[in-house]
Amino acid sequence: MLTVHGTTGEVVKIIVNVLLGGRVMKRKVVSLILACSMVAGLTACGKGATDNGGNAGAEATTEAAEETESSDATEAEETTESADTAEATELAPIESDYVESGEEGKVINIYCWNDEFRQRVEAVYDKVDHTSDDGTITYLTDGTEIHWTVNPNQDGVYQSKLDEALLNQATATGDDKIDMFLSETDYVVKYTDAEADVAIPLTELGIDPDTVLADQYSFTKTVASDANGVQRGSTWQACPVLFVYRRDIAQDVFGTDDPDEIHAKVADWDTMKASGEELKAKGYYTLSSYADTFRAYGNSIANPWVEQGSTEINVDPQIINWVNDSKEWLDAGLIDANIKGQWTDEWNKAMGSASNVFGFLLPAWGIDFVLSPNWDGETGAWAVTDGPQAFNWGGSFVHGCAGTDDPEHVREIMLAVTADKDNLVQITRDYLDFTNTQTGMQEIAEDDSFSAEFLGGENPFKYFQPAASSIEMTTLSPYDQGCVELVQNAFSDYLQGQIDFETAKANFETAIKERYPEITAVNWPE
Amino acid sequence: MKKAKSISRAKWGYIFILPFFVTYFIFSFIPLVDTIRYSFFEYYRSGLRVVGPNFVGFDNYISVMGKDFFDYLGNTFILWMLGFIPQIVIALLLASWFVDVRLKIHGEQFFKVVIYLPNLIMASAFAMLFFTMFSTSGPINNILISLGLSDSAIDFMGTPTGTRLLVALMNFLMWFGNTTIMLMAAIMGISPDIFEAASIDGTTPRQTFFHITLPLIRPILTYTLITSLIGGLQMFDVPQILTNGQGNPNRTSYTLIMWLNNLLRAPDYGRAGALSVYLFIVSGILCLVVYRMVNGNDDYSSKKSRKKKGKVK
Numbered sequence: 001m002l003t004v005h006g007t008t009g010e011v012v013k014i015i016v017n018v019l020l021g022g023r024v025m026k027r028k029v030v031s032l033i034l035a036c037s038m039v040a041g042l043t044a045c046g047k048g049a050t051d052n053g054g055n056a057g058a059e060a061t062t063e064a065a066e067e068t069e070s071s072d073a074t075e076a077e078e079t080t081e082s083a084d085t086a087e088a089t090e091l092a093p094i095e096s097d098y099v100e101s102g103e104e105g106k107v108i109n110i111y112c113w114n115d116e117f118r119q120r121v122e123a124v125y126d127k128v129d130h131t132s133d134d135g136t137i138t139y140l141t142d143g144t145e146i147h148w149t150v151n152p153n154q155d156g157v158y159q160s161k162l163d164e165a166l167l168n169q170a171t172a173t174g175d176d177k178i179d180m181f182l183s184e185t186d187y188v189v190k191y192t193d194a195e196a197d198v199a200i201p202l203t204e205l206g207i208d209p210d211t212v213l214a215d216q217y218s219f220t221k222t223v224a225s226d227a228n229g230v231q232r233g234s235t236w237q238a239c240p241v242l243f244v245y246r247r248d249i250a251q252d253v254f255g256t257d258d259p260d261e262i263h264a265k266v267a268d269w270d271t272m273k274a275s276g277e278e279l280k281a282k283g284y285y286t287l288s289s290y291a292d293t294f295r296a297y298g299n300s301i302a303n304p305w306v307e308q309g310s311t312e313i314n315v316d317p318q319i320i321n322w323v324n325d326s327k328e329w330l331d332a333g334l335i336d337a338n339i340k341g342q343w344t345d346e347w348n349k350a351m352g353s354a355s356n357v358f359g360f361l362l363p364a365w366g367i368d369f370v371l372s373p374n375w376d377g378e379t380g381a382w383a384v385t386d387g388p389q390a391f392n393w394g395g396s397f398v399h400g401c402a403g404t405d406d407p408e409h410v411r412e413i414m415l416a417v418t419a420d421k422d423n424l425v426q427i428t429r430d431y432l433d434f435t436n437t438q439t440g441m442q443e444i445a446e447d448d449s450f451s452a453e454f455l456g457g458e459n460p461f462k463y464f465q466p467a468a469s470s471i472e473m474t475t476l477s478p479y480d481q482g483c484v485e486l487v488q489n490a491f492s493d494y495l496q497g498q499i500d501f502e503t504a505k506a507n508f509e510t511a512i513k514e515r516y517p518e519i520t521a522v523n524w525p526e
Numbered sequence: 527m528k529k530a531k532s533i534s535r536a537k538w539g540y541i542f543i544l545p546f547f548v549t550y551f552i553f554s555f556i557p558l559v560d561t562i563r564y565s566f567f568e569y570y571r572s573g574l575r576v577v578g579p580n581f582v583g584f585d586n587y588i589s590v591m592g593k594d595f596f597d598y599l600g601n602t603f604i605l606w607m608l609g610f611i612p613q614i615v616i617a618l619l620l621a622s623w624f625v626d627v628r629l630k631i632h633g634e635q636f637f638k639v640v641i642y643l644p645n646l647i648m649a650s651a652f653a654m655l656f657f658t659m660f661s662t663s664g665p666i667n668n669i670l671i672s673l674g675l676s677d678s679a680i681d682f683m684g685t686p687t688g689t690r691l692l693v694a695l696m697n698f699l700m701w702f703g704n705t706t707i708m709l710m711a712a713i714m715g716i717s718p719d720i721f722e723a724a725s726i727d728g729t730t731p732r733q734t735f736f737h738i739t740l741p742l743i744r745p746i747l748t749y750t751l752i753t754s755l756i757g758g759l760q761m762f763d764v765p766q767i768l769t770n771g772q773g774n775p776n777r778t779s780y781t782l783i784m785w786l787n788n789l790l791r792a793p794d795y796g797r798a799g800a801l802s803v804y805l806f807i808v809s810g811i812l813c814l815v816v817y818r819m820v821n822g823n824d825d826y827s828s829k830k831s832r833k834k835k836g837k838v839k
Contacts, residue, residue: 338662
């Protein structure tokens, strides 16, 4: 007789017996039923599988993101100076339609996409006691808990999770309500929108932007305001971008690593390209990827991607310039074709000591948050100077969420992290972040004793400070993140030589209409 | 006496299967009906503004059924075929080797476990692993370069062929073990008498395989084909992770369910619903075709034998 091996065999045998069922008729019936039930299950299953897969992917990305971050959580900062603001100035209790009346809640829910904001809060908010080891809960000394809900920014995951939660805000009960959330420059407009009305106007929280936030860079205040000029968010950082380069490569190729002399080599795109040829002759890439220059072009567009009230996307000529220039640089061998985008493994490795990439265009947070964790050589190997173009990249805005039941804490956190000059200066000194205080940055820029070890003792704020003053941001739309991501993705295929220009355009149109169903047309420049 | 005989215990059967039907009704059937209902509505979210639901008739069906639909269907089909063909061939080969009494393979249990193992890893984790391994700065490229097999990094995921083959390879690795075990069970289900009789008649192993094993495991083959086909139509996690959700390059690895996922991301319930209904129809038709194809002869032979019987009578 046939022998079945082990338990697997037994189980399988049973399956087979059921399926074969002995008689032909029965067998047919069984398999037909099977087939039908599977077909019927498809639609529902498809949905389930989709969700699971999405989450799994998201989780994977979160993990990856968290790995790249320098986990400074351990060195929970001893905050001495921060105590003064919140308590010294007696704040009036908050009465507003935007907040839940009654007792202050015990749980503060904050939505964000990485642990950067948590680190800032831990560093300067005087009520922080400690954070749980997994970083999900921060305990405050008054017994309140901050619950962090982290979803990755990439691919719009953070926004869709946040949107879902915001739509449920009205029905959520006290401790489940979102109290604060963060948004990035790419989509801050979506959340500060007066019609959406999800971010509490600062005045409703008892914060007068004109006095309390007077020291902030004005463009950060404009960006966080709705169309009527009502400010609905605040940020602790401004993000002017500088050219960060490797000193050893500069010495090797140009014979000097002096920031002013290197600036002369990269003063504008043409000069930079000419210097790129010199770097290439010695086997170096000028920049890592065509994605590195995208923000320079993308943030200097003349008109927003989507005009207010319109459902048509206007592609700015600057974007086409980016495509053409990138193609030129790529063909000339000045950038590494193997690095297809930012936030990839290749990009991270290009910041390591084994890489032959000369420099990156990064804002202050980029140096602290991206470059520094990826650098594995000697400290002090990098330097900054002014790049070919001043532009802003990123910026995280903090919003109080309409319907919050912890308005007092929301105000305290917002003031501590974004409005207190001493706190901001401390963040800058500890994390090299470019913070949102004009006078503070001015002081640090002029402070000769201030030096960044990572940058070989250079004071980067000498360069960041003037760059920040020249930034203007007037062309934001709620669709920016999708446009920026998808246009790069579509034209990456073109730059890699996989498809022609027209196909890339068509692919962008398809992808953008998928992301935003209401988009009716995409207009390309002549 | 008669009364006692008519005691029916059938209700217990119904009671025992009730939990399944209740859960199915709540968690599968209602969403299913909802999906179909929403497919006739304009219903999406623009930022934080919810649009709809407004009844729009068949508009969603018309907008979904374009060139894209067939492109993505084609992509899905190619990705599935590339993985399925080697999968079924290798599985058949392994299955017939493992159960062949004359080969006497040792450690069969061990191999069964090993070939099944890839299936235990979550598909997205597996895709993440491959993404890292085959990236231009990944270990595969490092090995190739240090062995001198390649001068510069090969961009595996930079070409449509490369990406598709990687997806196919992953699907193959994940599923061939499962199929092998199914087919082994099927082959073991064949009465040994038949093999014995055949070997006495002097068949070669090849003849045994093609004329005895293969025809007799056809029902299981059908089952494997149908499940794999449905699984293939739903292919999602592997290409999604490997290509960052965009089916790069040039959307050549963009599958129907990835499209569905992107529509739901917006979220555009109307068009996603319409797409789901199409998928339902497509998979229904495919199943019917496959079922007919594989079991068609069976119908014929059974009818014939019935006729013969009738004649004898």
